[in-house]
Each structure stands twice: as structure tokens, then as C-alpha cells.
Amino acid sequence: MDSVVRLAQQLIRRPSRGGIDDYGPVLSVLEDWLTTRALPHRRLYDDGTVVGLLVEVAGGLSGPWWALNACVDTAPYGDEAAWSFPPDQGDVVDGWLRGRGAADSKLAAAMFCGIAAELLGRSFPGGLAVLLDVDEHTGGFGGARAYLADPAAVRPAGMMIGYPGLDEVVVGGRGFWRATVAVHAAAGHSGSRRTTPGAVSRAARLVGLLEEAELPGADAEFPLPPKLTVTSVHGGEGFSVVPDLCEVGVDVRTTPGFGAGAAEALVRAAAAELDARVPVPRPTVVSPVASWPPFRLAEDEQPAAALLDAAGREGLTVRAKTAGPSNIGNLLAAEGIPATAGFGVRYEGLHGTDERARLADLPVVHAVYRRAVLDLLGQRLSRRTCSSRS
Incomplete structure (x- = not known):
């Protein structure tokens, strides 16, 4: 040797x-x-x-x-x-x-x-x-x-x-499906009388929806269950501006029973639920980044x-x-x-x-x-x- x-x-x-x-x-x-x-x-x-x-x-x-x-x-x-x-x-x-x-x-x-x-x-x-x-x-x-x-x-x-x-x-x-989710809101001054949430606040709600989502467990064909992780949140600047954009990174580890299609459907459903609960003029946009089986x-x-x-x-x-x-x-x-x-x-x-x-x-x-x-x-x-x- x-x-x-x-x-x-x-x-x-x-x-x-x-x-x-x-x-x-x-x-x-x-x-x-x-x-x-x-x-x-x-x-x-x-x-x-x-x-x-x-x-x-x-x-x-x-x-x-x-x-x-x-x-x-x-x-x-x-x-x-x-x-x-x-x-x-x-x-x-x-x-x-x-x-x-x-x-x-x-x-x-x-x-x-x-x-x-x-x-x-x-x-x-x-x-x-x-x-x-x-x-x-x-x-x-x-x-x-x-x-x-x-x-x-x-x-x-x-x-x-x-x-x-x-x-x-x-x-x-496990495989993975990854996406960036763009959460929008109307920009404004943090000291104004407006009460509608900014993009960061809406993104926080989206994170909650994603982490509460129910995933299947492991099965006899594959010993590990799927897993969803919010890996990044980027939005806002300073203190006086209500941000109009916040981007959320999502990593879903996939299995044969819960593949890329199921992962994307779950994230898009959470985005749609956010828009229904806290509506703004511009919808949340899910942009897939990469996927491996x-x-x-x-x-x-x-x-x-x-x-x-x-x-x-x-x-x-x-x-x-x-x-x-x-x-x-x-x-x-x-x-x-x-x-x-x-x-x-x-x-x-x-x-x-x-x-x-x-x-x-x-x-x-x-x-x-x-x-x-x-x-x-x-x-x-x-x-x-x-x-x-x-």
C-alpha cells in the first residue's frame, strides 16, 4: 500500500x-x-x-x-x-x-x-x-x-x-426537489397607517404552512421517509420600508413514493393557501431550481x-x-x-x-x-x- x-x-x-x-x-x-x-x-x-x-x-x-x-x-x-x-x-x-x-x-x-x-x-x-x-x-x-x-x-x-x-x-x-418561492406584497413605509402584512410577514406564514404539511412515512420499499426543510429566507432592508418581496428556499428530500411531482404539488398548494388566506395583487411564484430522483x-x-x-x-x-x-x-x-x-x-x-x-x-x-x-x-x-x- x-x-x-x-x-x-x-x-x-x-x-x-x-x-x-x-x-x-x-x-x-x-x-x-x-x-x-x-x-x-x-x-x-x-x-x-x-x-x-x-x-x-x-x-x-x-x-x-x-x-x-x-x-x-x-x-x-x-x-x-x-x-x-x-x-x-x-x-x-x-x-x-x-x-x-x-x-x-x-x-x-x-x-x-x-x-x-x-x-x-x-x-x-x-x-x-x-x-x-x-x-x-x-x-x-x-x-x-x-x-x-x-x-x-x-x-x-x-x-x-x-x-x-x-x-x-x-x-x-433520497432524491431532492428544490425551489425558490417568491412571496410578494405591496411596498410601503413601516410607519404608515396600513395594516396589510409585508412580504416578510407573508413569507413567515408560508414557512409555517410548509412545516405543518403532512408527509408520508417510510414504507417497505424504501426505508426513509420524505423530508421538507426551509433552507433560506431573504427579504427586506433596514427598518423603515415594508418589503414587497421575500424569497424562500425549500428543499424536499424525495422517495419513490413521494417524488418530485408530489413535492412540487405540496409546495404549490401551500403557496395557493397563503394567497387565499392573505391575498395581495401579485400571487406567490414557485420556481423549481433542481431535482434528482x-x-x-x-x-x-x-x-x-x-x-x-x-x-x-x-x-x-x-x-x-x-x-x-x-x-x-x-x-x-x-x-x-x-x-x-x-x-x-x-x-x-x-x-x-x-x-x-x-x-x-x-x-x-x-x-x-x-x-x-x-x-x-x-x-x-x-x-x-x-x-x-x-
Whole structure:
């Protein structure tokens, strides 16, 4: 595992905070590593902006392609004064790899590159793609979008995403439907005799209606219920003006039984009720912003079956989990591509202070992913080959 850890350390030492840092340095580290090993790779772009790196290893025989994915952009550092070591430290202390991205997900990126290197030059059905995304923490997922839109890339039959966590294989997640709701009123002076509420007051009533709305519970087909959250309220300025506009952000986490259509209907019904109770000349406007579907793989569906089986054969007890937050698996589900979205080393401080990843877990996590990939590709390689190339 030494070369994997060394590569991960180099990646951590190249700051790549989503939407903040230049991604060139961190991608250059990967490109140097891949070039040295003659692994085919190329950058992915969206409107001229680099959004990822794609590694492609063809087996030379007819068959489906499978993909591994790990992001190499990271969350921001937050309060650097609260860290007990520099966020770009990239050292190993007491068996922990330390620094932003150690857990999410530069160690996984290095590990996946190692698996691709092992397959190079061998004959097998289909191929393996490794997507190294640098537009993940922005929420844009530009790397995945560019990969799926690239006419030169073979569309994968499924993808395994290397989010960390040793006890679970994430096989599903709630979707979401998001909207901005514009609440209107007549502008005026706060000291006037008028008694009609302003836009902020009307928005407060809308928030109450939304939070009181009844949502269905979980069912046998999907273990989590839908959830509605008011995430932002923006309106008004100063003290002497009655505001004529207040915008409310609404995030609805969806399930197969309560999808985007149901979420939109609920929010529009609340807006209509507000306008009926507190009428103004201009109606409330609901503007959908984004929507992803929920997804859930059965445990016998690929690639979930291969990953769960590999974990069991490596002596781990893991459970299939449906996650509350959405992830890149939802984007893939919208494209008809099944995905797992989490299995990796144990960690601390993910997206927070003093992020670190437990290196003692790396050999077994590597073995699980390696076994799963080889099973999907119809391959069998010796453990000795794995260790000599790591």
C-alpha cells in the first residue's frame, strides 16, 4: 500500500477546495503518476473549464465497462486556527493519514488508480474507467456530467463511488426537489397607517404552512421517509420600508413514493393557501431550481452485489444502507446507471476540523474493491500480483 499512501499524501498537499483553489496542481500530481505507469488518461472539460480526469483501461474483449469514482476536490478548511495541524499537512501520525481530503476522497482516488494500474495490459471483457472528479464539492458534479456526455467514453454499466466508511455499503439515497418561492406584497413605509402584512410577514406564514404539511412515512420499499426543510429566507432592508418581496428556499428530500411531482404539488398548494388566506395583487411564484430522483439498488443488483459479496469474502460484516443525503448516485440514477455511493476506510473530521483517514483499514478496503472489480470484469488475479503492484 506504500505507493497508494504516497500518492494520497501528494494529493493532500495540493489544496483543491471546491470553487476556491485551482485544480491544476492536484490534477498534475495524478497525471504524473498515471503517465509514469503508461495509464491512458485525459482531462474532462465543461465549457472550457476542467472538471475531472478520466482513466480508461480497456480489456480488449467484448463486454460491459464498469467505473470507479472518487473526487479530488475537497470541502473548505473552515476555521484553520481550530485545526491541530495544517489542513494540507498530508503526513501520517499514529496510523492516520492527516489533512483535508484524506477521507473525502483523495485516499480512495489513489487506491482506485492503483487498481487501474494492476489491470493495464491484461486481457478481459469490457473495461474499467476511473473518474477523478474536481467539481464534486461545489454540488455541480461537472466531472460526472462531462464523463457521461463524452461521446468518446464508453457508458458504464455501473459505478462504485469511494466515499469513506467501513461498516456500510451505500446502495441508495433520497432524491431532492428544490425551489425558490417568491412571496410578494405591496411596498410601503413601516410607519404608515396600513395594516396589510409585508412580504416578510407573508413569507413567515408560508414557512409555517410548509412545516405543518403532512408527509408520508417510510414504507417497505424504501426505508426513509420524505423530508421538507426551509433552507433560506431573504427579504427586506433596514427598518423603515415594508418589503414587497421575500424569497424562500425549500428543499424536499424525495422517495419513490413521494417524488418530485408530489413535492412540487405540496409546495404549490401551500403557496395557493397563503394567497387565499392573505391575498395581495401579485400571487406567490414557485420556481423549481433542481431535482434528482431517489435511488436504491437491491442487494442482488450490480454493482452492489459484487461489492457486498467482496466485503463478506474479505471477512467484513457490512450492511446495505440507504442514505438520507443525496449524492452522485442520484445523478447516475437519473441517467439509468446503477451505483454504490460509499464504502471505504474509517475516518474522523470529514468536512470538519482535523480530517484524517485510518490507514489500517486500507489493505482490506483495497482488497474488497479489487475483488469486486475483478468479479464484475470476469477476472481472477492472484493476491501476489496485487501486492507487488501496489
